[in-house]
Amino acid sequence: MAVSRIVQLAETIQSNTAKVDTHFTLQNLPSPSFDHDFPASLPEEIEQARNAIIDAADEITDLMQGSKELLEVPPALPSVLGLQLVNKFGVATSLAPDEQVSFAELAARCDLPVSDLRRIVRYCISRHIFKEPQMGFVAHTAASRTLATNEEIRDRVWLSCEQIWPAAAHLGDAIEKWRGSEEVNETGYNLAHNTELSFFGTMERNPEHERRFANVMRALKTAPDAAAPIKHLLSSFDWASVGTVVDVGGSHGALSIEIVRNYPSITCTVQDLPEVVAQGSRNIPGDVAERVKFMAHDFFKPQPVHGADVYFLGWILHDWSDKNAISILRSLIPALKNGAYVVLYEMSVPPPGILPFYKEKMIRAADLGLKALFNGKERDAEDWKQLFHDADPRFKFLGLSVAPGFPSAVIQTQWEQSSIAKSP
Known part of the structure; x- marks a missing residue:
């Protein structure tokens, strides 16, 4: 049987x-x-x-x-309910790591009605966030203590619960209103926040917004579970054969730091928005400060650093629709020397049924989240190959290498200036 x-x-x-x-x-x-x-x-x-x-x-x-x-x-709903409110009203940070206080005291610290605070916290307790060691009193669990003490985690919750989740709730309306749109300001985010500015446009006008997003990107790139994919990044391209790298949209330089630490002959120029690179420059570790430099640059404008060996984009193009991703790639062309590499570090979505449902669900959720927030998208191997071809046939697609056990991939192309191809 x-x-x-x-x-x-x-x-x-x-x-x-x-x-x-x-x-x-x-x-x-x-x-x-x-x-x-x-x-x-x-x-x-x-x-x-x-x-x-x-x-x-x-x-x-x-x-x-x-x-x-x-x-x-809906499976995502319990994960957002309560946690969004806890983060918004600073409930976790209002409770010291080893403290136990009454609902009334915690409500006063958060400037919330006691009844609202109690309902929020007791919901979170059902998710193992906070505990009630005795009736009417609140203390931390490991999860709420992490939220209280780890700024990067709080910023990730802010991005997930206060930015992506409201945008996702309006994704259907956005698709209906702007059918087939690839514009960054025709999204669920725009409807949720009643703005004509894109997510990134809002970020440029809001330094705190910009800081928190950059903090999340740095945390994702340096988290313990990112160690294996980063090891794959370092081993799946011949970094030892190149000397100059431009990290396009590199935020605070987390990936550039890893590259130059492992390959001492390389120097990197990290490009991003002015405030982002200013913060990255202030916090650069001393052991790589001479080989990792920062430059303010809008990657939709022509690339100002000419003749580099590698133009590297880590977790950039998935934030953008095909139309905009092609524009970003084409902006590199005036700076490319013959034989220059364009290397991406991105997710490559495997065919359906390859991954367990749990991991498949996470990838598909990320894909729809990008759609809701930016009109971005996750792509599979054929999508990446087609994207470069559509940007310019002179991008020779060299292949894609997926990290074992992870959907992270290193995607390699090389610029063939001398090839006979039609310019875009």
Whole structure:
């Protein structure tokens, strides 16, 4: 008799949980709980077991809910409810890491009615964010303590809950109003915030907005779970053969710093908006300060640094529609010498059914989030190849290398100035 799917999933959870538990025991680590942080990094085998548990638990939850319950409560909604309000009103930062206070005291600190504060916090408690150690009093769990003490996490919550989520809620209206639009100011974001400015246009006028977004980008590029993809970035292109790199839209230079630390012969110029590069320049580590320089530049305008060996764009083009991504690539052309490389570090979406549903869901959600916010998009391998061809056939597509276990990819092209091709 065939084993049912739910039993298969339960066995996957059981066997991999045993592996994780054994690792924690042998390393004398506390077993995972809601009162302390999970380790930032795990050995590869244990990380694979952890991912298998999450994948199986996600699928078995959907199966055991059944279609009616799955449709009645959209999966993303519980993740946003409460957390958005907690971050907006500074609830976590109003509670010291090891403090326990009454709802009334915390409400006063947040300038909220007690009844509203209690409802918000008790909802979050059901998500293991905060706890109520005794009736009427609030204390931190590991999650709320992280929110209180980690500015990068607060900025990520701000981006997800206060920018992407409202935009996503208006995505259908935007598609209906501006059918087929590739414009950055014809999006769910514009409808949600009642503005004609794009997300990036708003950012240019709001330094705090700009700072928080740059902070999120730096955090994503340097997070512990980014270590394997970055290792792939460093090994899948022949960086040792080049000397000068222009990091286009490089924010605070996180990826350039990794490149020059691993390849001492390279110098990098990091380009971004004026305030972003000013902050990056102020915070550049001393060991790379001589080889990582910053320059204010709008990447829709002609590239001012001519003759570099590599023009590198890390997590840039997915923010833009095809029309705008092509414009960004074409803006490089006046500066390109024959044989120059254009290297992208981006997500490459695998064909449907390759990844477990949990990971597939995350990628597809990111794709729709980009659509809602910027009219951006995630692309698959053929999309990337076509994008370069449409920008100019003189971009010779050299291939795409996907990081093992991750959808992050290094995409390589080389400029063939002497080839016979029609200019755009």
